[in-house]
Amino acid sequence: MKSFKPVSRDRGAKPSLVVGRKPVLEALADGKGIDRIFLQKNASGEGIEDIRRLAMAAQVPINVVPSEKLNGLTRATHQGVVAIAALIVYSDLQNVIDFCVSKGEAPLFVMLDGITDVRNIGAIARSTLICGAQALIIPDKGVGALNEEAMKSSAGALEKISVCRVSSLLKAVDLLHLNGIRVYTSEMDAPLRVFEVDWAGPACVIMGGEEHGVQPFLRKAADARFHIPMAGTFDSFNVSVAAGIILYEALKSRTYAH
Secondary structure, three states: OOOOOOOOOOOOOOEEEEHHHHHHOOOOOOOEEEEEEEEEEEOOOOHHHHHHHHHHHHHOOOEEOOHHHHHHHHOOOOOOEEEEEEEOOOOHHHHHHHHHHOOOOOOOEEEEEOOHHHHHHHHHHHHHHOOOOEEEEEEOOEEEEEEEHHHOOOOHHHHHEEEEOOOOOHHHHHHHHHHOEEEEEEEEOEEEEHOOOOOOOEEEEEEEOOOOOOHHHHHHOOOOOEEEOOOOOOOOOOOHHHHHHHHHHHEEEEEEEE
């Protein structure tokens, strides 16, 4: 079976632009990695609806922006459309689940909710790889871009794990449940402690942004909540540090449990 690891571009390369309606259409039709499309407000005419349709099918987010935004991205004739080529190729969540199961592995995924600092995303990706988790799940909006800074912060991990971009985190949780994967959230007031969670089975942990945490509807959809015990009452762990602690507990449970 095909591996669903991301396909990277040259190390250190910055995202390139795809400018104009026909080039963007061709990139979408050929299945080339597109991170995001910027579409000029009120753009219409030839190719626009096809771009919308193909982008929706490929789960590529479209940002509707004023012409000034596009003019700031490029001096070329953009025809109201500019796309950013992705540094990685995104994987389909169900395909990643099937691939893990076919290898006899229990899925262990990390879902990012509202984490916008790309350095935190890179650090989480690094811990994900080191601790044996197979994938990151990210939304198409409301998360930091997987740009060159994120790639650098991950120390190459984003090139080696699967990244699944979804249009709805809640629908992703439903898909995980359909595949027998339990979903957990980390919250300071939860009664369960991180080392009391059954990490040996198929699991996904949702990591929320430091300011607002996991969104209420995702907390409600999760199977269980846990907290990371701390000495004293000083604030809380940085989200990437918390993710590292959680993933290491999962690694210990899966590697050293008797």
